[in-house]
Amino acid sequence: MERPEIWLSFAPELHLFVASRRRAAPTAVRTDGASTLGHLVESLGVPLTEVGSLLADGRPVGDAHIPGHGERIAVHGVTRPQPSAAPLRFLLDVHLGTLARRLRLLGIDAAYENPDIGDAALAARSAAERRVMLSRDRGLLHRRELWAGAYVYSHRPDEQLRDVLSRFAPPLAPWSRCTTCNGTLRSVAKTSVRDQLRDGTERSYDAFAQCTACGQAYWRGAHHASLDAIVADAVREFGGGRTPGAGPDGADRTAAAT
């Protein structure tokens, strides 16, 4: 029996994943008659994390649909903002350290593994903690164990941040999370972090916060302007957060979020 032939077209935002000959117009694919549409789409290079709606001859279908001969399949990208089934938490791979610190600066829960623990362990942590895996590694995003995942489209941290904020629209709470370890911050009296302060810092600043997880002290320091700009840009464009300076005061004394 002849294998079914179907016709596939991909939305422009998915073109980077597929062979160039499949980008311009619908192209034919021979199937085995038993494979699901999800499997076929993945086998052509597109992580299912990046797939929104699937249409078969104009009808919405799921990725378990088994396409029949002659069907015309349209593969769309995810809608933005993308709905989430649980409070938004992220897990970032080893290449996205700057993005992790910037998300934390905005108060977004962003776990980050460095050194690299490997794809299997990352996928297991994503599943165990219901975290959205952020990566530029398509192989990692193909892993079945992931609770959820998202491809990070740019290699530039400022574009990566806009990509994640526009895709997931997480609530923003600037200056509420430790950029070093992802713990939450609480306001503290100067006396409780005095042992972490140099003389000049102790004299010059009055508003302090401390990480509830690692104990790191935070205050408004010399690097505040650049971090303020990141926060102000994010709040202006994506809203939902408090205005800069309204939360527990303090810039990262190590200027990690650069």
Ligand SMILES: [Zn+2]
């Ligand atoms: Zn910390």
